[in-house]
Amino acid sequence: MVPIDNPVGLKFDPVGPMLDFGPMKRVAFSSPLHDALFVGPSPITGRGLFAGCAIPKRAKIGEFEGELIPIAEARRRATKLRIVAIVELDRKAIDARGMRTGFRFINHSCAPNTFMRRTKDRAEFYALRDIAKGEELTVDYRPSHHEGRLRCRCGAPACHGWI
Numbered sequence: 382m383v384p385i386d387n388p389v390g391l392k393f394d395p396v397g398p399m400l401d402f403g404p405m406k407r408v409a410f411s412s413p414l415h416d417a418l419f420v421g422p423s424p425i426t427g428r429g430l431f432a433g434c435a436i437p438k439r440a441k442i443g444e445f446e447g448e449l450i451p452i453a454e455a456r457r458r459a460t461k462l463r464i465v466a467i468v469e470l471d472r473k474a475i476d477a478r479g480m481r482t483g484f485r486f487i488n489h490s491c492a493p494n495t496f497m498r499r500t501k502d503r504a505e506f507y508a509l510r511d512i513a514k515g516e517e518l519t520v521d522y523r524p525s526h527h528e529g530r531l532r533c534r535c536g537a538p539a540c541h542g543w544i
């Protein structure tokens with residue numbers, strides 16, 4: 382297990398402002414819970430995002446970070462990419478391509494332990510229950526761009542079978 386490195390090397394107010402900087406409009410978020418997250422091998426698939434400390438139920442864990450782009454541009458990109466790391470908001474989208482850590486690594490589960498709340502320009506993640514240190518974070522992706530065509534390997538007893 383490798384501790385995450387902050388990809389932009391910046392620390393912000395722990396209440397969590399998102400800041401734009403540079404032409405790529407990368408945004409960064411920081412809080413003690415968020416900064417303790419780490420990426421590691423996942424029993425679900427590929428790499429996953431893990432809690433680096435205990436996270437209490439209902440706590441805000443962090444935000445999906447990336448480039449804020451118009452939704453039409455996000456859909457244009459999504460059709461060209463095999464691996465998509467885009468969250469669609471109401472009129473914009475966040476593309477996490479190139480991010481080396483963070484919520485772009487969160488895996489889907491049909492019985493997730495986090496909830497993603499979308500606002501106008503943010504996608505925030507909250508704990509649905511108490512999460513133990515070292516536990517993999519999961520979120521329900523549906524509806525996703527896979528439109529139910531990707532087989533789910535989450536292993537939850539109530540797994541829907543497809544994402």
Ligand SMILES: [Zn+2]
Binds near residue numbers: 491533535541543
């Ligand atoms: Zn499942």
